[in-house]
Structures are given as structure tokens and as C-alpha cells.
Amino acid sequence: VLRSSHIDIGATWSPNGTTVAGDSEQGNRLNQLNSPQGICVDNEDQVVYIADWCNHRIMKWKFDLTNGEIVAGGNGAGNRMDQLNNPLDVIIDKETDNLIICDSGNQRVVQWPCRNASRGQTIISNIDCRGLAMDDNRFLYVSNYNKSEVQRWRIGDSQGTVVAGGNGKGIHLNQLNGPQYVFVDQDHSVYISDMNNYRVMKWLQGAQEGIIVAGGQGKGNTLSQLSSPYGVIVDPLGTVYVADCGNHQILIVLKPTEQTPLSALYCAALIKESGDKLECGGERVDNKDYFIKTTIFSDVKDDMQITREESDLDKTIDAAEKGFQYDSPWLDVPVRTAHRAVFTHAGQVCFAASRICVHSTLHDAFVSKSVELAKKRIVGDPFDLTTEQGP
Known part of the structure; x- marks a missing residue:
């Protein structure tokens, strides 16, 4: 089962695996494993x-x-x-140099010194534990x-908090069914292999329901399906x-991009085409004071209408005296510079929410x-080092 606490941002995926533990046969010798x-x-x-x-070890x-x-x-x-x-x-737990073990058959979580120890100590009892994770504040999940x-514990406390x-068991976004392994990222979002729902869920800190990030389309072997998901890690x-x-x-x-140079152009083309020709503005989006941004999902008409109406608002800009000014021949x-600034997070996490303001006399040439x-x-391919934007 895949598990790790951290993947370096420069790590690369190798399509050919290398054996690092055990041999080709199961067993209980020191060079063997049995159902790791x-x-x-x-x-x-x-x-x-x-x-x-x-091997119970x-x-x-x-x-x-x-x-x-x-x-x-x-x-x-x-x-x-x-x-x-x-x-x-x-x-x-590197701070205490202890191993924390999910002792599933005994329905407990135990702590065991990493070096020269003959026995452990129970830190959580009566829990049908399947997976463990620890965040940077040493909270145990x-x-x-x-x-x-999934519960969050401070080691030493007698009660955990459901995160x-x-x-109950179920398929709704606020439910799990047979959670197995867990991973916690730097934002304290929790990723869970929701085995019997054939999906992986992401639960933002403090959220009342999760987000499906993999699977969720029933049991199967297509790229949108999973079959008994276990280990999960996130880079x-x-x-x-x-x-x-x-x-x-x-x-x-x-992780899909929210905006990339090409998708931004295609989105702009769609907005331009919408104009006044489409019947837009569903009841659920009539009050746009609550909207910070819109994303085109299934109801494209409503999203385009909001974008078009908001773009009609008058905007004013106070140009700073120290702002750079360029004539047309120097626009390159x-x-x-604008592309480097706006699309600096190239790749899977590209988020280009900035607006570029250009003088009207240079607008057409700049665009x-x-x-x-x-x-x-x-x-x-985001795994190709020559790729600037992907996927």
C-alpha cells in the first residue's frame, strides 16, 4: 500500500519499479514479508x-x-x-522518535520507540483503525x-474530533463507507481512500462535506473508476x-488548472459569442452580490450572463506615477513580463486571477x-520537464 508523509516537489515518476524490501516469496524471515x-x-x-x-510486526x-x-x-x-x-x-513522529502503529486486530493505536524497544504503549483504545497521518502541528488523524x-487526536487526549x-455509512458527500488510508496536506486538508464507495475524498479543514478527487463512478477499471482504493498520497x-x-x-x-493561457482565450471567445443572444440568468444566480467568481459548469447560459453583465460595470484605474510606460514598438x-507574472504558477496549479490593464491606444497590439x-x-505532459503548462 502506497504511503509516505511527503513527496519532494522535484520528484519524478518512474514507470519501472525497483524492489526495496522483501523478495519474490512471502515468508517470515528477515528478508521476507507477508502481505505488507x-x-x-x-x-x-x-x-x-x-x-x-x-507477520504481525x-x-x-x-x-x-x-x-x-x-x-x-x-x-x-x-x-x-x-x-x-x-x-x-x-x-x-520525528519529534519524539516514535513509531505510531495502527494495530488493527487489537483495535488500538500504539506508540513504539524507533530504537531498541521491546514493547509499546497504547495511545488510543477501542478504535477500528485502518490508516494514520500526522500534520505539522502533530495532530494525529x-x-x-x-x-x-476520520478522527483528529492530540496525542495524550482521551477524546478525538471527527474531521x-x-x-453513518453512505454515498453522500458528508459520508464515508469503509475509510482506509488517510493523508493530510500542508493546508490540513484530509484525503481519504473511501474504499467501499470506490473513491478518494478530500475534506477541507472545517468542511461539513468532502470533495470527490478520484473515482466515485462505481467499481470499475476505467480512468474515472476505482476498485478497492487503499493507499493515498498527494504531492x-x-x-x-x-x-x-x-x-x-x-x-x-x-489537479486541473483553473486557468491556462489557452483556456483563458477559449473562455474569452465563449463570453464574446454569448452577447445578448442567449436567454440567461437563472433564479439561483439573480443576486450576484454573493458571487466572487463564476465557473462554467453545466448551466453555461447563467454563467455567461453573469460574466457579461459584470463586465459592463465602469472601472477606473489610478495609474501610479512610477508605472512603466511603453510605446508600441517595445510591446514585446x-x-x-505580463505572461510571467500572470502565469507564474505554470502547470497543474496555475491560477491566473490577475487582470492586465492596457492603455486603449495599445490594446489591440497588446492582445x-x-x-x-x-x-x-x-x-x-506535466511530468515532461520541457512542458510549460499542463495538463
């Missing part, structure tokens, strides 16, 4: 920790070594503090399979990586050069 589940990578110490499910594997080391459990299945029972996940919810689900660009166990694959879900410089420059941008 959660994985935690410690880049600082160059080791990987593995929840060795059927946590293995520590240094990079490039043939044999691993038992660091927790390994004394048979049981509920003593020197035992584990089908551990499903493991993470590392635990998926509770039985209750179809996702908690409304700094918002790319979601899902261990789609039922389909025996890793699915990569790219401000056009390139022409801007369109020409936008069409030259290299759009394509």
Missing part, C-alpha cells in the same frame, strides 16, 4: 518502515540492504504490549472503519496518487502579441 500494508519512508535516515500485516528496511530489522511486534499475534495483531499502518469517519464523515502540486488495489495499479490524478517586453505568445507555450 502501510509504508512510511524516513528520507532523513534513509529507511522505510513497513506494516508486515500477516513492523519492519525497518535500510535502503540497498537485503535484510530488514524487526522494530515492533514479531512475537506472534496477540494483545500484549510486546505484540501486534495484523498492523495495517505505521507512521513516524485516524480512520475509523466501523464508524465510517470527516461521522454521518505539493496537488497530484493525487492512489493505490488502486482491485485494479492492480497506481492511479495518478492530476511588457507582454512577456495580438499576447495571443501569439500564449499559443507558443508548450502544453502537455
Whole structure:
């Protein structure tokens, strides 16, 4: 199962995998694993920790070594503090140098020192835990399979807080059904592999319902479907990586752009074409004081009408004395500068909400050069280093 606490922004995906732990046969020797589940990578110490499910132990594997080391459990299945029972996940708390383990068969979360420890300590009891994550404030996030919810805990507290689900099993956006692994990003948004709903959910901090970021179209093997999603991690660009166990694959879900140079041009063309010819303005958008921005979804007519009406408002600009002024022959410089500023976050997270204000005498020439420059941008595979904008 795919698990990690962080993916470096410069990391690249390799289509060919390399074995880093275990061999070709399952077993209980130090060079073997038996149904490994959660994985935690410690880049600082160059080791990987593995929840060795059927061997009831946590293995520590240094990079490039043939044999691993038992660091927790390994004394048979049981509920003593020197035992584990089908551990499903493991993470590392670097501040205390402790492993935190989802001891699923014992329905508890235990804490175990990383080095030279013979027993652990229970920190959460009576919880059907399946996945763990920790944010930068050291809050612990635990998926509770039985209750179809994710809880946030401060280690040492006797009660957790529900941050996702908690409304019974179901398919609605405020529900989960069999949550497995969890991931928390830098904004404290929680990503959950909602296994029995065949989807991955994103729950913004404080939200009452989640957002489907992968799957949600029933069980299947198309690119819009999942089958038994387990591990989930997210990189700094918002790319979601899902261990789609039922389909025996890793699915990569790219975060879509809100605006790119080309999509901005196409959107502008659609708005221009709408004019007064379309019957627009549904009741749900009559009061536009509440709208900060509009996005074209299924009801294109309403969105275009709002955009057109708002564009009729008079705008005034107080030009600063220190503002740069260019004559027409020198327009290449401000056009390139404007594109760098507006589209500086090129790629999956491009957000170009800025407006470029141009004097009326230069407007047509500026737009022409801007369109020409936008069409030259290299759009394509975001994993290709030559790509300027994608996907």
C-alpha cells in the first residue's frame, strides 16, 4: 500500500519499479514479508518502515540492504504490549522518535520507540483503525472503519474530533463507507481512500462535506473508476496518487488548472459569442452580490450572463506615477513580463486571477502579441520537464 508523509516537489515518476524490501516469496524471515500494508519512508535516515500485516510486526528496511530489522511486534499475534495483531499502518513522529502503529486486530493505536524497544504503549483504545497521518502541528488523524469517519487526536487526549464523515455509512458527500488510508496536506486538508464507495475524498479543514478527487463512478477499471482504493498520497502540486488495489495499479490524478493561457482565450471567445443572444440568468444566480467568481459548469447560459453583465460595470484605474510606460514598438517586453507574472504558477496549479490593464491606444497590439505568445507555450505532459503548462 502506497504511503509516505511527503513527496519532494522535484520528484519524478518512474514507470519501472525497483524492489526495496522483501523478495519474490512471502515468508517470515528477515528478508521476507507477508502481505505488507502501510509504508512510511524516513528520507532523513534513509529507511522505510513497513506494516508486515500477516507477520504481525513492523519492519525497518535500510535502503540497498537485503535484510530488514524487526522494530515492533514479531512475537506472534496477540494483545500484549510486546505484540501486534495484523498492523495495517505505521507512521513516524520525528519529534519524539516514535513509531505510531495502527494495530488493527487489537483495535488500538500504539506508540513504539524507533530504537531498541521491546514493547509499546497504547495511545488510543477501542478504535477500528485502518490508516494514520500526522500534520505539522502533530495532530494525529485516524480512520475509523466501523464508524465510517476520520478522527483528529492530540496525542495524550482521551477524546478525538471527527474531521470527516461521522454521518453513518453512505454515498453522500458528508459520508464515508469503509475509510482506509488517510493523508493530510500542508493546508490540513484530509484525503481519504473511501474504499467501499470506490473513491478518494478530500475534506477541507472545517468542511461539513468532502470533495470527490478520484473515482466515485462505481467499481470499475476505467480512468474515472476505482476498485478497492487503499493507499493515498498527494504531492505539493496537488497530484493525487492512489493505490488502486482491485485494479492492480497506481492511479495518478492530476489537479486541473483553473486557468491556462489557452483556456483563458477559449473562455474569452465563449463570453464574446454569448452577447445578448442567449436567454440567461437563472433564479439561483439573480443576486450576484454573493458571487466572487463564476465557473462554467453545466448551466453555461447563467454563467455567461453573469460574466457579461459584470463586465459592463465602469472601472477606473489610478495609474501610479512610477508605472512603466511603453510605446508600441517595445510591446514585446511588457507582454512577456505580463505572461510571467500572470502565469507564474505554470502547470497543474496555475491560477491566473490577475487582470492586465492596457492603455486603449495599445490594446489591440497588446492582445495580438499576447495571443501569439500564449499559443507558443508548450502544453502537455506535466511530468515532461520541457512542458510549460499542463495538463
